């Protein structure tokens with residue numbers, strides 16, 4: 001079976017790597033001149049800038065297995081433990097997010113009334129049925145409206161660059177909705193789930209919960225995958241359409257050039273690009289994919305001399321609730337998080353702008369973006385000099401929003417594509433947006449495809465591919 005993967009971001013690369021490992025013939029195609037998609041690490045004058053994702057968070061089991069398989073374990077770095085401290089801006093001041101009961105009682109991030117309301121969470125009855133709920137409504141119902149506006153809203157800016165009033169709770173954070181379903185409340189659901197996990201985890205698979213990157217940035221992993229798949233990858237090859245013919249599928253590059261035939265096509269591009277690709281197979285699927293929103297995001301790196309910054313930069317960074325009406329979403333203290341991010345005596349900040357609340361960023365050039373970012377950080381972090389280094393990365397369509405109706409939209413698109421058997425949607429608009437979720441989804445799809453390819457092959461034989 002010859003498989004074509006359109007898109008060589010982390011999703012496509014991991015899928016290609018796992019399929020080839022199992023002996024499948026794969027070809028990857030990417031319109032860009034370099035593989036990796038939004039995962040890009042660039043070192044300019046000693047400032048190591050992540051143009052897309054900065055950290056892989058959580059247990060990151062799939063990423064860690066991949067790291068081992070690629071022989072990159074010595075290049076992996078865990079975040080400075082101080083990074084557990086995160087700030088939120090409220091009424092113009094930065095406050096640490098409380099991480100222990102005393103800090104919780106003392107924090108000004110929530111009123112006394114809101115804190116009491118949080119304690120009532122286990123007693124709020126579980127929602128039995130009704131219309132799909134937004135993330136904001138879900139959190140307001142369970143934990144109170146102040147938690148939704150002061151804590152959830154900035155958190156969602158940090159993860160989705162999104163608006164929690166439009167995101168679907170079930171689609172964007174399925175595990176959260178699941179906690180309520182299994183435990184009756186988030187509190188009891190979390191306890192049940194922690195006990196269940198402890199029982200199931202094999203001792204050698206236990207890893208510390210942390211945040212990860214690599215000495216030279218996250219681009220290390222996509223770089224290693226891309227090198228390993230160089231013989232199977234065509235870069236600078238944007239696919240314009242997928243055509244079905246009697247001997248298989250063909251990928252059109254332009255009116256004259258095409259590649260094929262392929263028995264299976266996996267699409268790992270963004271939703272708008274996927275829509276164009278499937279248009280010739282199903283206009284209904286294309287319409288559904290086109291309806292997925294991807295707000296613009298700009299990433300601005302700023303370098304300063306350490307002594308010019310009044311703030312201790314003792315943590316992960318800070319996030320800003322939309323109610324603060326600032327022109328940035330948040331800031332990472334990049335050189336506090338990982339070593340090797342800035343030259344000696346300097347610090348590196350990564351400022352995020354745009355997202356669902358600030359779509360006007362799409363029309364701004366690099367200079368006004370630096371000006372906006374600088375104005376905010378100079379005030380909030382007490383910086384007394386102009387930036388010594390700046391760099392802007394603009395993503396016109398950054399992160400897919402799993403808004404209300406998302407799961408139904410994907411189901412309708414997939415259903416419409418059953419008319420084109422062997423064509424699979426596997427971009428970041430299905431299965432989660434984080435790097436770890438992308439690696440997990442690609443691993444799982446690889447297993448499924450290998451089992452379809454060799455139906456006799458049992459789960460035991462695929463462990464080298466599944467790794468769990």
Ligand SMILES: Cc1cc2nc3c(=O)[nH]c(=O)nc-3n(C[C@H](O)[C@H](O)[C@H](O)COP(=O)(O)OP(=O)(O)OC[C@H]3O[C@@H](n4cnc5c(N)ncnc54)[C@H](O)[C@@H]3O)c2cc1C
Pocket residue numbers: 006007008009010011012029030031032035036037038039051052053054055056057237238239240268269270273297299395398399427428432433434435436438
């Ligand atoms: C600014 C930003 C910050 C983020 N921060 C984090 C973070 O800190 N932690 C985290 O876990 N996640 C983060 N994410 C999310 C995560 O990085 C992405 O969801 C993930 O990397 C997407 O990978 P992908 O391979 O699915 O898609 P992409 O990386 O978008 O790759 C898709 C590929 O398809 C190619 N392509 C598109 N159209 C065509 C075509 N017609 N023909 C051929 N090729 C085509 C593109 O060139 C691209 O290489 C962030 C995302 C962004 C944008």
